[in-house]
Amino acid sequence: MSSINLSVTHFISNELFTLSLSEKIKFNAALRLTSLRKLCPGQILHLWHRPHVRPPFLQSTDSRRDSDKTINAEFQRLMAVPLEQTSLAQLDRHSSQLIKVIQAKGGATRAKMAGIMRTYDEVEDIGIQRECVLKGLITFLGEDAKDLIKEYCGSSGDDAQMELKQLTMAVFVIRKEGEGLKEPPEDIGIVIEGVEVLQDLTSVASACALLLGLIYSLNLAYPKALCFTFEVFQKIFMQLEQHKMSPKVENLFGRLQTSQ
Structure with a gap:
């Protein structure tokens, strides 16, 4: 697989933000503009359903049933292929x-x-x-x-x-x-x-x-x-x-x- 330097979690003011699937994918783009501390995907996925605080730029109303659409859209964006x-x-x-x-x-x-x-x-x-x-x-x-x-x-x-x-x-x-x-x-x-x-x-x-x-x-x-x-x-x-x-x-x- 091509090397795509993505991450799904970060620390801001010592607060751990654990994101929904849609937000994790959206956050990848933001990483290019920040120098945030990262954890490995495995660590974050263990925290998937825990309560979390969302920073403003990650606020989302996407429902779980829309997750497959989000994955398709992100792959299209990354690889230019449906x-x-x-x-x-x-x-x-x-x-x-x-x-x-x-x-x-x-x-x-x-x-x-x-x-x-x-x-x-x-x-x-x-x-x-x-x-x-x-x-x-x-x-x-x-x-x-x-x-x-x-x-x-x-x-x-x-x-x-x-x-x-x-x-x-x-x-x-x-x-x-x-x-x-x-x-x-x-x-x-x-x-x-x-x-x-x-x-x-x-x-x-x-x-x-x-x-x-x-x-x-x-x-x-x-x-x-x-x-x-x-x-x-x-x-x-x-x-x-x-x-x-x-x-x-x-x-x-x-x-x-x-x-x-």
Whole structure:
């Protein structure tokens, strides 16, 4: 990811200001004009829901449901590329060839993906199909889809909440008891540093795009266990910094281009 020196917190007159998602993103621009003391994103995200005092230039009436719009707008400002629109369009553009490449993989990897690919063929919902492709892609890259997409049963309640608090960065999916990938989930959201920063998202694919947007906006590092997955999100789906691909992602990109 390109180096974007952003921060999400500051001290003014020894007061710690902890900001909402929208305000954190807006504050990035103000940092260019100030010399404020900074904390790391992880420290601030732990304070996400605490009472805070807002300086005048950060007063905001944005509601939680507008947060996805704020992330899209900030990514557009930073990178001059629409976030969700581009990510989903490129995922759809490459899906057919991705399926071919994934299914061509043999051995244990192919066995792991068999159920996901079967679901892809059986459903018509575009959101579920995109989720299947993403899970297959992650497995194809030698990474674990469960490291990115955490699935819970709604009835697990407190246990799920406790586990979410332990997560560094993930998309979470809450399903009704007895339901699986073929049925729409009860909730889809994003957790960072144990804090649920977004909820009620439309699909796992949208959540993955918004997570990438948050990583850029808050200057977070890609999870090490998912470095190739996020490289694909960045360089193939978002078409950013394509001249600096790792050999594994470059090989995948070449195989996708042969069908274009």
